[in-house]
Amino acid sequence: MIVGLAGPWHLGKDAPSASLLARELSGGCPPQRLCFDSARLTHWDSSLISFLTQASEICRARGITEDRGGLPRGLRRLVELAEAVPEKKGARAGTSKAAFLARVGNASIGYGTSVSEFLEFLGQLTLALGKFVRGKARYRRIDFLEAVQQCGAGALGIVTLIAFLVGVILAFMGAVQLSQFGAAIYVADLVGIGMVREMGAMMTAIIMSGRTGAAFAAKLGTMKVTQEIDALTTMGISPLEFLVLPRTLALILMMPLLCLFADLAGIVGGMFVGVGMLDLSITNYVRETISTLTLLNLFGGLLKATVYGALIAIAGCLRGFQCGNSSSAVGDAATQAVVTSIVMVVAACGAFAVVFSILGI
Amino acid sequence: MPDAAGSAESAINEAQITVRDVTMAYGSFVLMSGLNFTVRRGDIFIIMGGSGCGKSTLLRHLIGLKDPATGEIIYGDVNFTKAEPAIREKLLRRFGVLYQSGALWSSMTLAENIGLPLGEFTDLTPVQIREVAALKLALVGLKGFEDFYPSQISGGMQKRAGLARAMALDPEVLFFDEPSAGLDPISSRLLDDLILELRDNLGATIVVVTHELASIFTIANNSVFLDAESRTQIATGDPHEMLANSHDARVRRFLTRGQEGGGSASSHG
Numbered sequence: 001m002i003v004g005l006a007g008p009w010h011l012g013k014d015a016p017s018a019s020l021l022a023r024e025l026s027g028g029c030p031p032q033r034l035c036f037d038s039a040r041l042t043h044w045d046s047s048l049i050s051f052l053t054q055a056s057e058i059c060r061a062r063g064i065t066e067d068r069g070g071l072p073r074g075l076r077r078l079v080e081l082a083e084a085v086p087e088k089k090g091a092r093a094g095t096s097k098a099a100f101l102a103r104v105g106n107a108s109i110g111y112g113t114s115v116s117e118f119l120e121f122l123g124q125l126t127l128a129l130g131k132f133v134r135g136k137a138r139y140r141r142i143d144f145l146e147a148v149q150q151c152g153a154g155a156l157g158i159v160t161l162i163a164f165l166v167g168v169i170l171a172f173m174g175a176v177q178l179s180q181f182g183a184a185i186y187v188a189d190l191v192g193i194g195m196v197r198e199m200g201a202m203m204t205a206i207i208m209s210g211r212t213g214a215a216f217a218a219k220l221g222t223m224k225v226t227q228e229i230d231a232l233t234t235m236g237i238s239p240l241e242f243l244v245l246p247r248t249l250a251l252i253l254m255m256p257l258l259c260l261f262a263d264l265a266g267i268v269g270g271m272f273v274g275v276g277m278l279d280l281s282i283t284n285y286v287r288e289t290i291s292t293l294t295l296l297n298l299f300g301g302l303l304k305a306t307v308y309g310a311l312i313a314i315a316g317c318l319r320g321f322q323c324g325n326s327s328s329a330v331g332d333a334a335t336q337a338v339v340t341s342i343v344m345v346v347a348a349c350g351a352f353a354v355v356f357s358i359l360g361i
Numbered sequence: 362m363p364d365a366a367g368s369a370e371s372a373i374n375e376a377q378i379t380v381r382d383v384t385m386a387y388g389s390f391v392l393m394s395g396l397n398f399t400v401r402r403g404d405i406f407i408i409m410g411g412s413g414c415g416k417s418t419l420l421r422h423l424i425g426l427k428d429p430a431t432g433e434i435i436y437g438d439v440n441f442t443k444a445e446p447a448i449r450e451k452l453l454r455r456f457g458v459l460y461q462s463g464a465l466w467s468s469m470t471l472a473e474n475i476g477l478p479l480g481e482f483t484d485l486t487p488v489q490i491r492e493v494a495a496l497k498l499a500l501v502g503l504k505g506f507e508d509f510y511p512s513q514i515s516g517g518m519q520k521r522a523g524l525a526r527a528m529a530l531d532p533e534v535l536f537f538d539e540p541s542a543g544l545d546p547i548s549s550r551l552l553d554d555l556i557l558e559l560r561d562n563l564g565a566t567i568v569v570v571t572h573e574l575a576s577i578f579t580i581a582n583n584s585v586f587l588d589a590e591s592r593t594q595i596a597t598g599d600p601h602e603m604l605a606n607s608h609d610a611r612v613r614r615f616l617t618r619g620q621e622g623g624g625s626a627s628s629h630g
Contacts, residue, residue, distance in 0.1 A: 138481055140477075223466075223467075226462055226464055226467070227460040227461070227462060227464035228464050228465070228466050228467065230421075230426055230458075230460065230464065231458065231460060231464040231465075231466070231526075232466075233425075233426060233453075234424050234425070234426065234453055234456060234458045235453070235454070235477070235478050235481075236450045236451075236453045236454040236478075236481075236482070237477075237478070237481060
């Protein structure tokens with residue numbers, strides 16, 4: 001059988017597929033030999049080479065001898081080159097899918113190891129903190145100050161804006177219900193307690209997960225990819241003390257301050273609605289807020305913020321250290337850091353609610 | 362048997378690396394096994410072999426970033442693999458490592474990069490540290506680049522700055538991971554000369570991972586040849602002697618760029 005190759009062969013312009021040839025060969029009795037006629041071939045690129053390699057595979061499978069004599073020399077060489085190294089066994093990605101139970105099992109084992117990795121990291125960080133307390137930790141003060149600036153002053157704007165809006169939203173929700181009973185003044189209580197006890201710390205934590213947690217993970221992940229972390233280790237400098245400690249301390253230190261600011265911004269937001277919509281006077285609103293808030297409320301909120309700060313820093317740094325060795329892994333690490341820290345913050349918030357209600361705070 | 366801290370000192374004085382029956386593995390996947398070789402003091406020792414056979418991984422084992430699955434690595438008479446963390450850290454401080462990409466700390470200037478280990482592990486004043494950093498930079502031909510950030514200089518310069526940092530604490534064993542990768546032939550040659558001078562003038566022992574034949578024959582006096590197919594070492598010794606005397610087809614093929622030993626170069630990769 002002679003295959004006539006004619007006209008231009010372009011990758012993008014509907015080049016014939018080898019299945020055409022396979023269909024021809026399977027009909028009736030198969031020929032003994034396959035020849036090519038390229039007299040009318042005007043132009044060819046990889047599409048023709050791909051066609052020819054598939055053709056020879058079909059021929060091999062059916063025991064047909066193939067004669068490439070009719071092909072241009074360059075084309076013949078390229079096809080030979082493509083076939084020079086036999087396919088490596090096992091190199092092709094496995095198409096078989098693991099059984100459902102196997103996948104469930106592997107996933108569970110994966111969660112188990114990630115929990116143990118987290119605990120190990122926490123333990124190492126505690127040791128580093130111990131060294132810090134004894135003044136023996138190795139880190140640069142300038143790194144600490146930079147981290148303080150980045151997660152303190154740098155975050156002030158967005159934290160203020162979001163907290164103010166949350167205060168406004170809380171006040172709106174309360175105002176609709178409370179003014180039905182003529183109790184509009186209690187909007188101040190609602191916003192004050194809501195912000196100080198829960199929302200101030202919570203909103204700050206969520207902003208900081210997205211802002212600082214992701215930044216920590218991306219920074220450490222990049223350092224891992226470029227072997228900068230290895231370089232620290234082989235210098236005898238613990239990356240945990242040098243990189244994680246200043247960042248964690250900075251965030252733990254800054255979170256309560258940011259939270260305090262968020263509380264204030266939220267109350268101002270509530271007052272904005274109260275004064276503008278409910279015709280309350282500023283004096284009354286402030287007096288009501290002050291009378292309803294207790295120091296216990298305030299310190300409860302600040303304690304939460306501190307714990308959230310620690311969780312965000314740990315999640316960010318851990319995901320950075322676990323980063324793989326490519327640029328896409330850095331992106332994954334940042335995403336993972338945000339997801340992990342938000343999950344941990346919300347879980348911690350739940351735990352605090354239970355503990356506080358048992359303690360009667 | 363001397364006490365542990367004392368033996369760490371003597372280990373470095375002999376600067377002798379012994380790798381005994383080491384198996385390298387990722388989980389259950391064995392990369393290499395049956396590794397046995399010795400690096401003598403003052404050697405320029407090459408770890409060579411085809412791409413992806415585990416040369417860099419072996420280097421990571423030697424500098425303690427990964428622990429062998431079985432076997433041990435011994436510096437002088439200190440068993441590095443089984444040593445206490447404190448002793449390991451002490452040994453590590455006497456090593457210098459030049460990473461493939463330089464691995465300079467990107468948030469610090471070159472002077473700060475070199476000054477960091479000096480500041481952490483010596484009693485020098487900040488002024489002295491800066492002087493030492495300037496000297497080390499001058500040694501690698503980067504005089505006046507103290508206040509540049511790594512991103513502001515070229516790849517070859519980063520590599521040289523990485524070398525300056527590796528030499529910061531006057532290490533007695535220097536490790537190079539593919540030093541000539543990404544360098545033009547002349548820079549690569551200059552780096553080879555630098556390596557030879559470091560050995561001759563500082564008496565350092567140098568371990569180099571590379572597959573650049575020109576480099577290998579210029580600097581090496583001892584080596585180990587790793588083979589990806591059999592997953593073990595197939596030759597050790599001076600590469601010049603290997604080229605003259607080895608009868609192993611795989612070694613000959615590598616050292617002659619596929620001219621000898623049967624098969625074409627393309628089937629080796």
